[in-house]
Amino acid sequence: MPNRCIKEGDNPDLTKERKTCTFDTDELTANLYGSRNNMERRREITKKISADPDFADPIPHDFLSREKCIEATAKKTKAVVQRGSEFCDVTNYYEMLHLINEAIGIGGYPLALHYGMFLPALEGQAEKELTDDIIPRAKNLEVIGAYAQTEMGHGTNLRELETTATYDKATQEFIINTPTRSAMKWWPGNLGKMSNYAVVTCQLFIDGRKIGPHNFLVQLRCEKTHEPLPGIIVGDIGPKMAFDTNDNGFLALDNIRVPRKNMLMKHAKVSPDGVYTPPMHAKLNYGTMVYVRAHMLYAHGQFLATAAIVATRYSAVRRQGRIEHGVPEVQILDYQTQQHRIFPQIARAYAIIFTYMDIKDQYDAMIKGIAEGQTDLLPDLHAITSGLKSVVTHMAGLGIEQCRMACGGHGYSDASGLPKLYGVQIGGCTYEGENMVMLQQTARYLMKAVASALQGKPLSHSVAYFGKKSSGKSRIGKEGGDIAREHEAMLEALEHAACRLSVEASQMWEKRGRGGETKERAWNGVTVEMNRAARVHTRVFMARSFHRRVTSSPPSIRPVLTDLLSLYLHYECVDMAHHLLEDGFCSGEQIRYLKSRLYEDLTTLRPNAVSLVDSFDQSDRELNSVLGRRDGNVYEALYQWARKSELNYTDVLPAVQKYVMPMMEENRSKL
Numbered sequence: 001m002p003n004r005c006i007k008e009g010d011n012p013d014l015t016k017e018r019k020t021c022t023f024d025t026d027e028l029t030a031n032l033y034g035s036r037n038n039m040e041r042r043r044e045i046t047k048k049i050s051a052d053p054d055f056a057d058p059i060p061h062d063f064l065s066r067e068k069c070i071e072a073t074a075k076k077t078k079a080v081v082q083r084g085s086e087f088c089d090v091t092n093y094y095e096m097l098h099l100i101n102e103a104i105g106i107g108g109y110p111l112a113l114h115y116g117m118f119l120p121a122l123e124g125q126a127e128k129e130l131t132d133d134i135i136p137r138a139k140n141l142e143v144i145g146a147y148a149q150t151e152m153g154h155g156t157n158l159r160e161l162e163t164t165a166t167y168d169k170a171t172q173e174f175i176i177n178t179p180t181r182s183a184m185k186w187w188p189g190n191l192g193k194m195s196n197y198a199v200v201t202c203q204l205f206i207d208g209r210k211i212g213p214h215n216f217l218v219q220l221r222c223e224k225t226h227e228p229l230p231g232i233i234v235g236d237i238g239p240k241m242a243f244d245t246n247d248n249g250f251l252a253l254d255n256i257r258v259p260r261k262n263m264l265m266k267h268a269k270v271s272p273d274g275v276y277t278p279p280m281h282a283k284l285n286y287g288t289m290v291y292v293r294a295h296m297l298y299a300h301g302q303f304l305a306t307a308a309i310v311a312t313r314y315s316a317v318r319r320q321g322r323i324e325h326g327v328p329e330v331q332i333l334d335y336q337t338q339q340h341r342i343f344p345q346i347a348r349a350y351a352i353i354f355t356y357m358d359i360k361d362q363y364d365a366m367i368k369g370i371a372e373g374q375t376d377l378l379p380d381l382h383a384i385t386s387g388l389k390s391v392v393t394h395m396a397g398l399g400i401e402q403c404r405m406a407c408g409g410h411g412y413s414d415a416s417g418l419p420k421l422y423g424v425q426i427g428g429c430t431y432e433g434e435n436m437v438m439l440q441q442t443a444r445y446l447m448k449a450v451a452s453a454l455q456g457k458p459l460s461h462s463v464a465y466f467g468k469k470s471s472g473k474s475r476i477g478k479e480g481g482d483i484a485r486e487h488e489a490m491l492e493a494l495e496h497a498a499c500r501l502s503v504e505a506s507q508m509w510e511k512r513g514r515g516g517e518t519k520e521r522a523w524n525g526v527t528v529e530m531n532r533a534a535r536v537h538t539r540v541f542m543a544r545s546f547h548r549r550v551t552s553s554p555p556s557i558r559p560v561l562t563d564l565l566s567l568y569l570h571y572e573c574v575d576m577a578h579h580l581l582e583d584g585f586c587s588g589e590q591i592r593y594l595k596s597r598l599y600e601d602l603t604t605l606r607p608n609a610v611s612l613v614d615s616f617d618q619s620d621r622e623l624n625s626v627l628g629r630r631d632g633n634v635y636e637a638l639y640q641w642a643r644k645s646e647l648n649y650t651d652v653l654p655a656v657q658k659y660v661m662p663m664m665e666e667n668r669s670k671l
């Protein structure tokens with residue numbers, strides 16, 4: 001079967017791997033990106049960008065200062081904006097995402113938050129009077145915006161944000177103010193240097209009454225000079241773990257007046273005479289966060305895929321040690337521990353991307369509903385995206401680290417691309433709601449589902465399985481080798497565990513309440529258990545999504561995807577074995593059975609490992625990794641990469657000349 005990546009001159013070990021492929025990699029790629037046409041379009045974009053001098057990097061960013069990186073990124077961004085239509089359909093979200101990845105990379109660029117949050121916030125929350133004016137100008141990039149919600153003192157607890165927007169009936173304006181140091185906006189991406197506007201989240205005050213957080217459009221800088229406007233202090237918050245090319249910023253506003261229409265009033269409204277009308281759902285103002293949490297899944301699936309590609313290809317190229325005496329050194333991919341480290345990451349990357357596809361469909365349905373005045377899909381989607389955001393970012397972070405360590409010493413070098421990838425990706429555990437906090441949102445929803453299930457009330461999509469009758473004992477290992485039934489048995493076991501953990505967490509909560517604690521204090525005493533239930537529930541959702549996509553995939557790729565799904569489910573069940581054992585639903589013997597099946601899966605997947613990662617179809621530009629390059633010619637490339645280090649511009653460094661040489665000279669003369 002063809003692996004379409006084979007080319008002459010490639011590392012022979014990689015070619016050998018590609019020749020053992022049992023499926024058509026293009027078919028899998030097309031399935032992953034929605035169609036053959038989408039796959040071809042991606043490749044055209046890659047080809048054009050790779051050949052274009054505007055996007056060439058003579059010196060890798062690894063060797064440049066932050067300011068130089070920002071300059072290079074701004075230059076490329078301008079080229080993307082001015083010449084984007086030469087490369088792709090600029091109205092197509094996925095083509096644009098791919099273009100940005102290819103042309104600019106993942107570390108941030110001047111328009112990241114403009115497109116990622118500023119425009120979605122205006123489109124989702126602002127009323128016609130405001131959108132008619134600002135959206136065409138924002139789309140035309142006459143103005144650039146950020147989403148300024150988090151403050152130095154508060155990010156998670158939006159209810160206590162300190163920035164105020166006080167309505168002045170006399171002038172029909174809002175007065176926006178930063179009352180304390182901790183009220184300064186702190187962290188918003190692209191706020192520091194790039195944006196001249198921002199959607200700013202403020203506590204709305206009318207007639208001295210605090211109404212809660214609402215969003216306002218505020219101009220920050222002069223459209224001609226780009227200087228901050230009077231009363232506005234804005235800047236960059238300094239170096240951070242990653243996102244070097246994003247100017248995450250600070251902002252203080254000194255009684256800045258904006259017209260009434262600058263409040264984002266699609267859902268909540270303030271009339272000219274100061275009458276407040278609440279939204280049809282209390283949290284519609286938080287809609288931009290739901291949007292980003294849903295779409296983050298795709299990016300984080302791709303981040304994990306990148307790491308899996310790098311680790312798998314490198315492990316096929318790297319030979320070290322022997323499994324048996326008297327035979328040549330083996331490819332490190334032949335070690336069982338290496339397979340156990342990397343293959344689950346491949347499976348999880350597929351699982352995350354497939355889950356995203358389901359969520360995207362649900363998100364679109366919810367938006368359609370809201371447009372028709374219905375918000376009934378929002379609570380379920382908010383709950384599951386909160387869980388997915390947390391589980392996926394954590395899973396991807398752990399997976400990238402595993403892949404990095406699987407590359408040995410070279411994984412620690414920036415040449416691998418993995419340290420930077422980890423730095424960028426792991427931010428996702430914090431932004432868009434810290435993971436522990438977002439899991440509690442899911443848990444809250446589970447508690448309601450437990451109550452509904454006990455009362456026989458209808459259950460919504462993500463928790464529908466709470467209504468199933470449990471068989472009491474798992475069928476794992478008792479299906480006589482019928483793979484479809486085996487999969488169903490594992491899914492059933494995971495659902496049983498998620499349901500049981502939710503019920504137990506609910507009982508613990510209730511018990512503390514009966515012991516005299518307030519509901520809220522009691523909640524804090526059981527949040528570890530609550531979050532555990534939320535995590536397992538979310539992992540069930542992912543497993544179901546993956547299963548659905550595999551069972552409905554075209555027959556040509558179903559066998560390899562079924563193998564991958566087997567590995568995924570066996571790995572998930574072994575990883576969560578304690579939950580399956582705790583109440584005796586599964587026996588120790590069944591867990592031992594799952595482990596032996598997992599080790600068989602590693603062997604089964606071994607011949608297709610490289611082809612499965614090739615099917616992610618990430619180009620060398622996107623990978624940005626010497627170790628993961630498609631041709632596998634790693635060692636020469638590693639040397640050429642290191643040669644570019646600025647320490648190698650001269651054979652004798654000024655620092656050596658100035659301090660180290662005189663020191664050695666002094667020491668010699670002392671003898």
Ligand SMILES: CCCCCCCC/C=C\CCCCCCCCC/C=C/C(=O)SCCNC(=O)CCNC(=O)[C@H](O)C(C)(C)COP(=O)(O)OP(=O)(O)OC[C@H]1O[C@@H](n2cnc3c(N)ncnc32)[C@H](O)[C@@H]1OP(=O)(O)O
Pocket residue numbers: 080081093096097100111112113115116117147149150155156157158159189283284286287289290292295296299378379382430431432433434437438441444
């Ligand atoms: C040329 C270039 C072209 C490019 C084109 C390409 C385009 C690419 C675009 C996009 C790709 C997408 C990726 C974009 C990347 C962006 C990078 C992101 C950078 C980071 C940004 C940020 O971090 S912004 C700041 C985020 N901040 C947070 O997330 C704060 C977290 N806190 C909260 O959300 C809330 O405070 C919290 C939910 C924790 C609690 O809220 P609270 O008001 O206290 O409510 P609570 O009492 O807990 O609950 C009450 C009730 O409300 C329900 N609920 C809460 N939140 C929501 C919600 N969002 N939606 C619906 N319902 C919600 C909750 O469940 C409760 O319900 P009940 O139990 O009462 O029924």
Ligand SMILES: Cc1cc2nc3c(=O)[nH]c(=O)nc-3n(C[C@H](O)[C@H](O)[C@H](O)COP(=O)(O)OP(=O)(O)OC[C@H]3O[C@@H](n4cnc5c(N)ncnc54)[C@H](O)[C@@H]3O)c2cc1C
Pocket residue numbers: 113147148149150153154155156157186187188189243248427430431432433434435436437
């Ligand atoms: C790379 C990056 C980009 C960002 N971009 C933006 C942006 O564009 N716009 C923007 O507005 N913001 C942005 N942020 C800010 C981000 O949204 C917040 O940092 C995030 O929401 C977490 O809030 P916090 O910093 O207040 O953390 P904190 O809430 O202070 O969290 C600290 C610790 O307290 C715990 N904790 C807090 N509350 C609870 C609770 N109720 N229960 C249990 N534990 C709790 C947390 O779990 C965590 O362990 C960005 C942040 C980063 C890192």
